[in-house]
Amino acid sequence: MANVQCSATRLLPPFSIKQSLSDLANTSRPVAVRSDSQILLCAIEPTRYLVSELKTPRLDRIHEHLWLAGLPRPARPLHRQKLMNRTILITENPDEHLVWRESEIFIKPLPEFLLSYESWETELSQDEELHQCACGLLLSYSWLICHKSDFRIAKEVGLIPAEIEWAQWNSFVGEFLSNINSQTLQQVSKRYRYGELRLSRLHSLYRFTPSVFSIDNLVRGYMSGSTWYRVFFKRNFAWLLAVFVYVTVILSAFQVGLATEKLERNRHFHNASYGFAVMSIVIVVLSILAIFTVWIVLFWYHLYSTRKYVTKVEVMRQKLAISEG
Structure with missing residues (x-):
């Protein structure tokens, strides 16, 4: 060697x-x-x-x-x-x-x-x-x-x-x-x-990771990909669709159970149905608010970072033009 x-x-x-x-x-x-x-x-x-x-x-x-x-x-x-x-x-x-x-x-x-x-x-x-x-x-x-x-x-x-x-x-x-x-x-x-x-x-x-944490890294991660919001939400929030499917199936099961004679008068089943229905509404509302909040934050971040980058490049080019002139 x-x-x-x-x-x-x-x-x-x-x-x-x-x-x-x-x-x-x-x-x-x-x-x-x-x-x-x-x-x-x-x-x-x-x-x-x-x-x-x-x-x-x-x-x-x-x-x-x-x-x-x-x-x-x-x-x-x-x-x-x-x-x-x-x-x-x-x-x-x-x-x-x-x-x-x-x-x-x-x-x-x-x-x-x-x-x-x-x-x-x-x-x-x-x-x-x-x-x-x-x-x-x-x-x-x-x-x-x-x-x-x-x-x-x-x-x-x-x-x-x-x-x-x-x-x-x-x-x-x-x-x-x-x-x-x-x-x-x-x-x-x-x-x-x-x-x-x-x-x-x-x-x-x-x-x-604390040693490399920054707002830019938080938004872009390690390797920036598509800049389309549609692609971003599809990649990061696709799991919500599966959650909604499971919630829908469970709510349908509760509805069928309440229609049966055996569970119609069961107080515990009624309480469980009521609690899960309220929780489902809360989950849906919070999910929509979270997605909307993320969209607003990303929109303003990209607007601010773009303007900051444009200003930085313009200043640098002006300095180069002065030094070469």
Whole structure:
């Protein structure tokens, strides 16, 4: 495992130059990406690009609670994801890599520079945290692509470069794993000590964990989805429909019972029917009030946050225009 240990000056690539599947000259990188403030940056500097491609700051903030969202075991291979009827959705955000919800899983395509020995030597090996994140992302692909069927699915979906052959990939991963302790995981970032993470649990962690609590996190959760209120209420209040169905069935049963000769004069049954009927009315009224209150709060929050964001961007652009002028 000498390849990933600290040498006298820096870290080393986790594979030899003979196993390199790409070179830095042929590694295509975007000329424009979004910054943390959602501003488009052109001709981005390499360090900031690598940070945006590899680091997982949002997951690192709640790492001690990640056991609530997933298990410390490898992610399932791609063929198993298909067998579970999961749709593979492409994401370029490393914080969303291997996050799943219902019948979908988000996977980040493997950056080509991770296959380049020169890229590791000149860029990734200069920063220990970046090195660990890069090793972690490569490790996750050793989980996802175990068989030839996984390799074929990865190519079909566009997760790995089309020009790589199965024999090359097998040899590359074999040497990489020989330089990584897959038991202790000391050479990878702490995020990759967990495999798949459940999005609904991440939403709860980001909404209610004191260390990351904010109004914005309370409303948006971990990963903002559709901005349609209809979708929001369908996803978060669908359980109310089941409650109403059960209440309706029970009320119908009480009504039938009161119509029978045996229960018509039963005082205890009459009291139970009366109590449940009143409770049902209260539940319905409170549910409607709760939904209406949530809608009002969300409406005004989004209105306020939108106006605040617009003002912030306008001020920033004015400052940039003054400084450039």
